[in-house]
Amino acid sequence: MTMQRTILALTLAGSLAAAVAAPAFAQEHSHETPQPPGNKWSFAGPFGKYDEAQLQRGFKVYKEVCASCHSLSMVAFRNLADPGGPGYSPAQAAAVAAEYKIKDLDDKGEPIERDGRAADYFPPPFPNDRAAAAANGGVAPPDLSTIAKARTYERGFPWFVFDIFTQYQEQGPDYLVALLKGYEDPPQGFQLPPGGNYNKYFPGHAIAMPKPLQDGQVTYDDGAPQTLDQYAKDVSAFLMWAAEPHLVARKRLGFQVMIFLIVLAGLMYFTKKKVWHEVEKPREIAAGQDPSKTTL
Numbered sequence: 628m629t630m631q632r633t634i635l636a637l638t639l640a641g642s643l644a645a646a647v648a649a650p651a652f653a654q655e656h657s658h659e660t661p662q663p664p665g666n667k668w669s670f671a672g673p674f675g676k677y678d679e680a681q682l683q684r685g686f687k688v689y690k691e692v693c694a695s696c697h698s699l700s701m702v703a704f705r706n707l708a709d710p711g712g713p714g715y716s717p718a719q720a721a722a723v724a725a726e727y728k729i730k731d732l733d734d735k736g737e738p739i740e741r742d743g744r745a746a747d748y749f750p751p752p753f754p755n756d757r758a759a760a761a762a763n764g765g766v767a768p769p770d771l772s773t774i775a776k777a778r779t780y781e782r783g784f785p786w787f788v789f790d791i792f793t794q795y796q797e798q799g800p801d802y803l804v805a806l807l808k809g810y811e812d813p814p815q816g817f818q819l820p821p822g823g824n825y826n827k828y829f830p831g832h833a834i835a836m837p838k839p840l841q842d843g844q845v846t847y848d849d850g851a852p853q854t855l856d857q858y859a860k861d862v863s864a865f866l867m868w869a870a871e872p873h874l875v876a877r878k879r880l881g882f883q884v885m886i887f888l889i890v891l892a893g894l895m896y897f898t899k900k901k902v903w904h905e906v907e908k909p910r911e912i913a914a915g916q917d918p919s920k921t922t923l
Contacts, residue, residue: 672793689865698770724743725744766835775866777870840862
């Protein structure tokens with residue numbers, strides 16, 4: 628009886644301490660990073676593929692807004708015409724390349740500037756990292772070639788279990804959308820460093836990049852909404868394609884491999900039954916069983 632009273636007293640004391648500490652804990656963790664909300668993507672799931680119109684809109688957002696600070700060094704102009712991508716023709720990709728000036732060497736080894744060609748890669752907006760850092764408050768803007776695969780977040784239990792079955796792999800684009808839409812006024816008591824901007828989805832909430840997008844900033848030609856929400860989704864989809872341009876081909880190949888393995892497993896199973904049936908038949912006769920009643 629004494630032990631039960633002791634346990635009850637300790638339980639009540641622990642509950643009281645937790646209730647007293649709860650406000651302080653909430654205040655201490657009031658600036659925790661929330662989990663980015665999920666979005667519907669055309670490329671999600673085992674049979675998903677990129678939406679060409681969305682990729683073209685996203686490329687326009689990148690070109691008119693993001694390209695002034697962020698490079699796309701792993702993407703060539705010809706990739707814009709690759710199957711499964713934005714759907715540009717080779718002539719259109721070459722026309723886009725011709726809008727850029729590429730630093731090169733002439734036949735004598737002298738530095739020159741020439742019009743871009745389809746085989747060229749997107750040129751960086753700054754001559755080097757030091758120049759990029761000097762123009763952006765001491766921090767060079769990251770290259771966006773693989774940003775959609777390099778940025779992610781922890782979904783925690785039990786969501787990661789569901790992700791195994793749903794094949795959810797869109798943490799990167801979801802994070803980018805949330806980041807582009809997550810600019811807010813800092814809450815009371817939050818101290819921003821000089822030149823910093825508050826973003827509720829950025830780790831630590833202090834981000835050097837000012838809010839890059841706003842409603843009506845980029846003009847769409849296909850009638851899509853010209854809103855921050857649409858801009859964020861379109862450019863995130865484009866950056867997902869830039870990071871994984873062969874996603875559609877990979878999924879198609881994976882589906883073909885799964886069909887092959889299923890057929891192979893069936894053939895192996897029936898081959899095994901046939902082989903071992905011939906081996907087990909004499910054993911059944913020796914044991915006095917009727918082989919005509921055995922099943923394959």
